[in-house]
Amino acid sequence: MFHAISLLIMLSLPVILNPASAQMSPIGAAAASAPAATYRLAVRLDPGRRELSGEAEITIDSEAAFELLLSARFEAGPLRIDGEPVELWPHRQGALQRWSVPAGVAGRTLALSWHGTLAALAPGVEHRDTLGMQEPVADPHGSFLPSSSAWYPLAARQGRALLHAFTLSIDLPEGQHGLVAGHLQSEAARGGRLVTRFEFPHPAEGIDLIAGPYRITERHVRSSDGRPIVLRTYFHGELAPLAAGYLDAVRDYLALYESWIGPYPFTSFAVVSSPTPTGFGMPTLTYLGIEVLKLPFIKATSLGHEVLHNWWGNGVYPDYASGNWSEGLTTFMADYHYAERAGADKARAMRQGWLRELSGIPPGADRPLAAFTSRTHGVDQAIGYGKAAMMFVMLRDRIGEPAFDRAIRRFWQTQRFRVADWDDLRTAFEAESRQRLEHFFAQWLERAGLAEVALVEGRAAEDHVAVTLTQRAPPYVIEVPLRIGTTDGDETRRVRLERLEQRFELELGAEEAATRITLDPENRLLRRLHRQEAPPILRELQFDERTALVTLGDATFTTSARSLAMRLLDHRFGPQAAELPPDDRPLLVIGEHGHVLRWLESHALPPPPPEVAGKGTLRMWTLRLDSGVALAIVAAADAGAVTAASRPLPHYGQQSWLVFDGAKAVARGVWAAEPVSVPVSHR
Structure with missing residues (x-):
């Protein structure tokens, strides 16, 4: 395969x-250890x-x-x-x-x-x-x-x-x-x-x-x-x-x-x-x-x-009927491993990228990880690659790197040239960690979506700080990382959140005073990001089947714009008249530079940001309305600029803004994110 x-x-x-x-x-493969x-x-x-x-x-x-x-x-x-x-x-x-x-x-x-x-x-x-x-x-x-x-x-x-x-x-x-x-x-x-x-x-x-x-x-x-x-x-x-x-x-x-x-x-x-x-x-x-x-x-x-993949996928075969584990494990041991070797910042950026994509999946488009078999569009990739890899990040955090690596070797030795499923993987990790992991695997494989955790408050006491967390029903059982900012520096603690609301008392040193609590500061938890943590990216519109298209230009330009939209979006899209204001649907706007400026002004939207303004032959940027709806604006010099960028542009879905000179992306970036934190009350 x-x-x-x-x-x-x-x-x-x-x-x-x-x-x-x-x-x-065209058909599946039967489980067997021999041909x-x-x-x-x-x-x-x-x-x-x-x-x-x-x-x-x-x-x-x-x-x-x-x-x-x-x-x-x-x-x-x-x-x-x-x-x-x-x-x-x-x-x-x-x-x-x-x-x-x-x-x-x-x-x-x-x-x-x-x-x-x-x-x-x-x-x-x-x-x-x-x-x-x-x-x-x-x-x-x-x-x-x-x-x-x-x-x-x-x-x-x-x-x-x-x-x-x-x-x-x-x-x-x-x-x-x-x-x-x-x-x-x-x-x-x-x-x-x-x-x-x-x-x-x-x-x-x-x-x-x-x-x-x-x-x-x-x-x-x-x-x-x-x-x-x-x-x-x-x-x-x-x-x-x-x-x-x-x-x-x-x-x-x-x-x-x-x-x-x-x-x-x-x-x-x-x-x-x-x-x-x-x-x-x-x-x-x-x-x-x-x-x-x-x-x-x-x-x-x-x-x-x-x-x-000669070990995972072509050496041990996934049992597609129960879900394809090989893409997530390969992404974790290849793409993520290379990021870790490049430094903690690279690894954190990759985890944050996975969570941004997963947080951008509309509820109706989400599906359990166990339902993933192969990548046919962007949502499949986000789930089968990113969510699965992030699950392995959390699993290694839970059982420790030595036990994780022993389990990997055990899985290979016992399943070589066999069809294996998620339960076979779990069995290997349980054997080497000596932990029961049924609930861990079940909640991440069988449930669609992500944990949704809120940091309610931090309150100082004599020798500890009390932290209150909530989550949406039905509750996950999760280890939540918290960064405790104190007068002596930062400390990271993990708390086990099992209920819809829990209060935790975290002991501090005698000379320490807590000042601020930050939720999951390193993005090590499979959770839906809060709005300030998830700036709009192009992928958010690619995932959402409600995304509509506005074109601003003559007939030749409109033809090129529609062709670009077909490459960008994973679904069919409907047109929206330029004179109508943005509504509750994500909106992809593609137009000539001057037309775009007038459209933004007519709907009281901000002008192009300095990162893209006046640069390149084509520029793309995203913004989020107060309602939470995301927009992506593509402003091009002419129809030729749209055509030139139409092949590479869809591959930059994790970006918030881009500048193209012809077919080459000369600048790109993601809008700054803010962590979720609360000050510690000393009343």
């Missing part, structure tokens, strides 16, 4: 390039003519009946079982053709050939368009056949794919190189073609085939248990100078995660370039867009995320 990389993480904004894992398969089927596949691909032909032998390990699935775009030959033709014919259901195979002898082998024409590479495709790819695509510049497209026959039972080991040979024209997950066994050129053979002996969820005009660079390293590992880049020619740097980075990430989790489970890892803005992770490889790979920070951020 491959995982979709979030392009927002990739831009080092809230969190980008990963596998939320996108569950790309339920073994595939022997041989395919011939001609990217120029977009033609694919293949032959499959599939050995089934059980007597039970099952289905065979194949994309309806292919024609298939007669089905044979143990060499004998059988009178089984497929029926079409949507984009799939299905064969119902009755019960039979365990170890029986099915044989099937197929051929057909693949889809063309679409020009100008966006990253979000690649997340749900359900078509196999071929082109001399790059071919991608995701398992989700059922480009090869898939054995399934009760709607779930049988995990399968495989060998696969790829026959391509000379000048093209192909690969799938697994160990490269052989490569031979003959008759103007190149035949490459791969083996994957572990239970796999699916096979994703990639091909292109690649230059291959290799590096040989050893795993922590002494096995040889081959690192490769499959890069388009323009990326060849970057190969050495990427191989160095992969080597370092393998060393990091082997020391943290356990030996790397495979024999190779490859970084592969894509002609489209793809960001996917599969076992033993990651598939990234050419322009993405050119970004200087990818090696220090997103690449490590994808390497780690």
Whole structure:
């Protein structure tokens, strides 16, 4: 199974390039510790003519009946079982053709050939368009056949794919190189073609085939248990100078995660370039867009995320029926870990970014973490990546780093190449911490939304300070960090809040006098931020399905503005007339500079802030009305400026303001936040 990389993480904004894992398969994967089927596949691909032909032998390990699935775009030959033709014919259901195979002898082998024409590479495709790819695509510049497209026959039972080991040979024209997950066994050129053979002996969820005009660079390293590992880049020619740097980075990430989790489970890892803005992770490889790979920070951020997915997601498989834990754990151990290494301020900013996004989700759009399976839009990312990662931050705070790390290693050792669920994770953490964690996991997995905590008052007594906290019903059981400002400095305390309202008496030193109490000053609690802690950001409008659009300009400008709005928002939007004042709906306003200034003045709204005023070809800023409604204003020089910024702008959802010069963001920022605190009364 491959995982979709979030392009927002990739831009080092809230969190980008990963596998939320996108569950790309048209069907689920059955739990197993060993393959339920073994595939022997041989395919011939001609990217120029977009033609694919293949032959499959599939050995089934059980007597039970099952289905065979194949994309309806292919024609298939007669089905044979143990060499004998059988009178089984497929029926079409949507984009799939299905064969119902009755019960039979365990170890029986099915044989099937197929051929057909693949889809063309679409020009100008966006990253979000690649997340749900359900078509196999071929082109001399790059071919991608995701398992989700059922480009090869898939054995399934009760709607779930049988995990399968495989060998696969790829026959391509000379000048093209192909690969799938697994160990490269052989490569031979003959008759103007190149035949490459791969083996994957572990239970796999699916096979994703990639091909292109690649230059291959290799590096040989050893795993922590002494096995040889081959690192490769499959890069388009323009990326060849970057190969050495990427191989160095992969080597370092393998060393990091082997020391943290356990030996790397495979024999190779490859970084592969894509002609489209793809960001996917599969076992033993990651598939990234050419322009993405050119970004200087990818090696220090997103690449490590994808390497780690070879343990979480591609080494232990999530049980999607009970929720996808792998994206949150990978975000915590990759993106957040890198922020922690960069310093406490970077880590705090990442936690605050997660909480800002989660606090911006409208109640009707929120859902429990256990319901997250894959990232299809921004709300999924905020929950499946940010909320889950923040849960692991709190879990480590609760049980301590040594117990947390022991549990990670235990989970890997016991669940390697198995399908595991949140309960399996909990069991590992309970065993190593010797704590009961059922309630902790249940309240964060099964409840939608966040804790809503209020700091009511602080009152000084002779040798302590009394603090009163409240929360909304039904109550969470949470450890609330408090910073006690005293005449001798600041102290951080944690209190256990279990009821709707509680009073806590916190002892102080004999010479100390409390002056101010601050709620969760380091943002270490999954809670809805108060308004002063959550300045408006673009993501808030992206999440809210009520967001309406105001356009200010001529017909040409309006066309560009609507195109930008379609890229920015995760939902359909309705227009609002420019003469109407803002109401109770979030509002996205896109207009030419002069029109925007007049619109702001007509509705008694403040002028552009100094951070953006008079700068760039396009500027965006957010503001919040007294009612709490958020607005985002986009002021552009002309329609061309809107078009130039329309591709990068949606990736800056965690920002409060932006300045673009053409397609380049030259300045950005978030409005200042104020912590929630109260003075200590000495009456």
